[in-house]
Amino acid sequence: MKIDVLAIGAHPDDIELGCGGTVAKLVAQGKMVAFLDLTQGELGTRGTSETRREEAASAVKVLGVNHRVNLNLPDGFLENTRDYQLKIVEQIRYFKPDIVLANAIDDRHPDHSKASKLVSDACFLSGLPKVITHSNDSVQNPWRPKRVFNYIQWKELEPDFVVDISEYMEVKIKACLAYKTQFYDPASKEPETPIATKDFLESLTYRAQNLGRLSGCNYAEGFTTDKLLALKNFDGIIL
Numbered sequence: 001m002k003i004d005v006l007a008i009g010a011h012p013d014d015i016e017l018g019c020g021g022t023v024a025k026l027v028a029q030g031k032m033v034a035f036l037d038l039t040q041g042e043l044g045t046r047g048t049s050e051t052r053r054e055e056a057a058s059a060v061k062v063l064g065v066n067h068r069v070n071l072n073l074p075d076g077f078l079e080n081t082r083d084y085q086l087k088i089v090e091q092i093r094y095f096k097p098d099i100v101l102a103n104a105i106d107d108r109h110p111d112h113s114k115a116s117k118l119v120s121d122a123c124f125l126s127g128l129p130k131v132i133t134h135s136n137d138s139v140q141n142p143w144r145p146k147r148v149f150n151y152i153q154w155k156e157l158e159p160d161f162v163v164d165i166s167e168y169m170e171v172k173i174k175a176c177l178a179y180k181t182q183f184y185d186p187a188s189k190e191p192e193t194p195i196a197t198k199d200f201l202e203s204l205t206y207r208a209q210n211l212g213r214l215s216g217c218n219y220a221e222g223f224t225t226d227k228l229l230a231l232k233n234f235d236g237i238i239l
């Protein structure tokens, strides 16, 4: 298996919220994208692991992504341990992505920053030949993704770059709303949570619009990166 981009999230719905528009755009450009969820989101106040699984399956259909794996690590208790790093290394070596998209380096949910460090370390370790992992009883070859980009989610972090998602804003919202139990639903009898409010749903659009305003497009998603980015030329820039 060789894909272009592996998007990783601590919880099912993180990828859709943080970079769903970018994923939809990559898929439209013919790129191979896969999703890796670290936990089932089983501590979520609303819904259950079961509903979350069904919702995650609907969301990838909306985005046109064919592969979604869940590592079943414990929600709320992610740690940067050897055991968890190796589980992620196995997936990186299986999918062989050039680019990894990972959680925000700092966010409201403590799992997000923990996942960002865990994923960065796993990407590095995955390139070391003496770190041995197996797939179907055979030893996996080392593989190091060339870049890790962290998608901005809840907190207003300063992006290092943004991706124009103007044509994919609608599909992003549709993918997020596939998580019926998690987001705003006026008919729901479940307890209110910060992400289930009408305000939060609206914030997805106005925050993307604001990044678009600052960068010269209608809607954008922001990312940070710990490695300096170079442009091959000026052709892809929104002027």
Ligand SMILES: [Zn+2]
Binding pocket: 010, 011, 014, 109, 112
């Ligand atoms: Zn999350």
